[in-house]
Amino acid sequence: MKTPLEAPPEQIKAETGTKSEKSAASVIDTSKMSAGKAAALELAESSRDPLDERGSFASNLFVGKFTFDRIFPWPEQSAEDKTAGEAFLAQLKAYLHENVDADEIDRTGEIPQKNIDDLFAMGAFAIKVPKQYGGLGLSQVNYGRAAMLFGSWDANLTALVSAHQSIGVPQPLLLFGTEEQKAKYLPRVARKEISAFALTEMNAGSDPANMSLRADLSEDGSAWILNGEKLWCTNLIKAGVLVVMAK
Numbered sequence: 001m002k003t004p005l006e007a008p009p010e011q012i013k014a015e016t017g018t019k020s021e022k023s024a025a026s027v028i029d030t031s032k033m034s035a036g037k038a039a040a041l042e043l044a045e046s047s048r049d050p051l052d053e054r055g056s057f058a059s060n061l062f063v064g065k066f067t068f069d070r071i072f073p074w075p076e077q078s079a080e081d082k083t084a085g086e087a088f089l090a091q092l093k094a095y096l097h098e099n100v101d102a103d104e105i106d107r108t109g110e111i112p113q114k115n116i117d118d119l120f121a122m123g124a125f126a127i128k129v130p131k132q133y134g135g136l137g138l139s140q141v142n143y144g145r146a147a148m149l150f151g152s153w154d155a156n157l158t159a160l161v162s163a164h165q166s167i168g169v170p171q172p173l174l175l176f177g178t179e180e181q182k183a184k185y186l187p188r189v190a191r192k193e194i195s196a197f198a199l200t201e202m203n204a205g206s207d208p209a210n211m212s213l214r215a216d217l218s219e220d221g222s223a224w225i226l227n228g229e230k231l232w233c234t235n236l237i238k239a240g241v242l243v244v245m246a247k
């Protein structure tokens with residue numbers, strides 16, 4: 001399907017063509033970087049959605065290309081996956097309706113600790129974390145269905161549980177963590193500890209490359225010392241563990 005809003009074909013070709021065969025990392029000079037920095041950069045670049053015929057609907061939007069055939073007909077959740085999420089979603093819905101007073105949370109500005117404890121016990125903070133680490137092991141689609149339930153009932157809880165497991169510690173660990181990191185942190189963030197994500201700074205938001213917070217190794221090499229300042233860190237005041245983006 002083509003719409004009048006779509007960018008001209010030459011522009012799309014110019015913006016996607018160079019990236020289709022090579023990963024962007026291969027055009028960045030990594031020769032003067034430390035091995036760790038070069039490896040981190042290449043991992044980040046290779047994780048990009050390709051901006052070509054393999055790209056997703058969303059990634060193509062960034063080059064003005066509307067690939068509607070990727071979203072129509074809308075992909076249905078498989079019956080098997082739906083069944084896997086059903087019991088948890090029913091439990092979550094009943095819990096929210098019977099035990100979460102969204103107006104009271106808005107009035108007081110506080111989420112009762114009992115709600116947090118109950119949701120941890122239910123696995124609502126670890127929906128996609130595999131069972132071996134204490135999570136529910138459900139799919140991204142079932143996670144999305146849970147987010148819809150939270151969103152239909154209370155925006156405060158929605159931000160709490162989604163910041164925790166969308167940008168907080170569980171998701172980056174699942175994607176990029178070593179087995180040792182997963183074994184150490186996933187059980188904690190699955191069942192007892194809220195996490196948060198610290199990227200934004202005064203001069204860095206949409207453009208993370210602009211950030212200035214530094215991670216310096218301590219003299220004895222036993223710890224990283226963070227020097228700098230972060231802003232707008234959802235969940236920070238309740239978090240026991242953070243993902244911190246640093247240079």
Ligand SMILES: Cc1cc2nc3c(=O)[nH]c(=O)nc-3n(C[C@H](O)[C@H](O)[C@H](O)COP(=O)(O)OP(=O)(O)OC[C@H]3O[C@@H](n4cnc5c(N)ncnc54)[C@H](O)[C@@H]3O)c2cc1C
Nearest residue numbers: 163196197198199200203204205206207231232233234235
């Ligand atoms: C409720 C809330 C919760 C948040 N939680 C967190 C959190 O947990 N952790 C965290 O690190 N941060 C958090 N943030 C910060 C958020 O991630 C940043 O606000 C966001 O990254 C945008 O950065 P910025 O505010 O510096 O805006 P800017 O980057 O200055 O952007 C300002 C405007 O310019 C536009 N713009 C920017 N660059 C371009 C471009 N290249 N092309 C076209 N338009 C552009 C943007 O779309 C925007 O409209 C939170 C913010 C809010 C509002």
